[in-house]
Amino acid sequence: MNQSNPSAIDVSDLACGYGDNVVLKAITFSVASREILFIIGSSGCGKSTLLRCLIGLSAPFHGAVTYFGRNFTGSDPSERRDILKTFGVLYQGSALWSSMTVAENISLPLEVHTSLSQTDREAVVAYKLGEVGLADAAALYPSELSGGMKKRAALARALALDPVILFLDEPSEGLDPITSREIDQLIGQVRDTTQVTMVIVSHQLSSIYRLADRVLMLDQTTKGIIAEGPPAALAATSPDSRVRNFLNQDAAGADGKSSLAPAISSLP
Ligand SMILES: Nc1ncnc2c1ncn2[C@@H]1O[C@H](COP(=O)(O)OP(=O)(O)OP(=O)(O)O)[C@@H](O)[C@H]1O
Ligand SMILES: [Mg+2]
Structure with a gap:
């Protein structure tokens, strides 16, 4: 380049x-x-x-x-x-600190990498939690979150530093x-x-x-x-059958014969 x-x-x-x-x-x-x-x-x-x-x-x-x-x-x-x-990183398995609340997990990169005051950090954390739909979960610990909430919290932490x-x-x-x-x-x-x-x-x-x-x-x-x-x-034209098979497999596993590629590419 x-x-x-x-x-x-x-x-x-x-x-x-x-x-x-x-x-x-x-x-x-x-x-x-x-x-x-x-x-x-x-x-x-x-x-x-x-x-x-x-x-x-x-x-x-x-x-x-x-x-x-x-x-x-x-x-x-x-x-x-x-x-x-x-960089913002969401690790496989979310990797939230189990001894910290959701808010503390998201505040951590701000504490380490910025000189924001505590009040400003709290404002950023509240904003990021709102963005991922976890406004009410700030005080919860990771063990109290569902799988989807953990991913949202990990995404909010990855987004903390814009x-x-x-x-x-x-x-x-x-x-x-x-x-x-x-x-x-x-x-x-x-x-x-x-x-x-x-x-x-x-x-x-x-x-x-x-x-x-x-x-x-x-x-x-x-x-x-x-x-x-x-x-x-790639699903349509890759010369490599491993690639075509991977990208055409039926994710729902329903009938085992339908190709998802055309149908799924129009999903919202
Ligand atoms: N910390 C580690 N120390 C030594 N070997 C490792 C380590 N992490 C992964 N490996 C090995 O490296 C190879 C690739 O692992 P990796 O975790 O990158 O695969 P992956 O594609 O992410 O798999 P998955 O889809 O299951 O997450 C595997 O053989 C794994 O055993
Ligand atoms: Mg992996």
């Missing part, structure tokens, strides 16, 4: 994993500003591992990640902190279809009301077809990207 109009994210020849275990290699892709990219693939293929590398929780074995033209992987600690402040890039790891995992759709609608609202760029890990076909501009499909065997493009186009 040229310097005057850089992508939001450029990933170049990235390899990542744990110890001697290379989970992914030769990963190269870009995400345009305001794009919603879904990372998909079977369980264990390395979706969360890739996310960890992108947000600096794990150091890559090889390669580079650039955000709006700023080199992240080679950054010094102060530049790295600057870039990290522009991120430029949102990373969401399985934002509707384990939710029933109606609650899952509500979370998708919230994510759609964030897309429509902010300038944010999103990288979302998910295997929920309904979410993919509702929200994704593009998907990136990872594969455990080749440890790489096996498809990249708009989901409906």
Whole structure:
């Protein structure tokens, strides 16, 4: 990408994993500003591992990640902190602090990364909770929340610092279809009301077809990207049957024969 109009994210020849275990290699892709990219693939293929590398929780074995033209992987600690402040992250499983109330969980990034007064922090927290429909849940602890409320709280925490890039790891995992759709609608609202760029890990076909501009499909065997493009186009024309099968499976599991791609792409 040229310097005057850089992508939001450029990933170049990235390899990542744990110890001697290379989970992914030769990963190269870009995400345009305001794009919603879904990372998909079977369980264990390395979706969360890739996310960890992108947000600096794990150091890559090889390669580079650039955000709006700023080199992240080679950054010094102060530049790295600057870039990290522009991220919002919803971790797989929500990862709320169990000993803190919902409000305290959302206030934490504000305490760590801003110099806002307590009154201002409380105002931001109240606003963010309102945005995700949890205005009445501020004083509850995570153990007192339903699955959908936990995801909403985790989304509010990810939005606390008005991120430029949102990373969401399985934002509707384990939710029933109606609650899952509500979370998708919230994510759609964030897309429509902010300038944010999103990288979302998910295997929920309904979410993919509702929200994704593009998907990136990872594969455990080749440890790489096996498809990249708009989901409906890949479902219809990918030469790779693994890609077509994944994107055409019947998410409801009802009759096992209908392709969801055309029907689901018109979901609200
Ligand atoms: N902390 C870790 N230490 C060592 N190996 C790990 C760690 N986390 C994940 N792995 C391994 O890395 C590989 C990819 O795991 P990862 O969690 O990235 O997959 P995933 O695609 O996110 O799966 P899922 O869809 O189940 O969330 C797996 O073989 C897993 O066992
Ligand atoms: Mg995962």
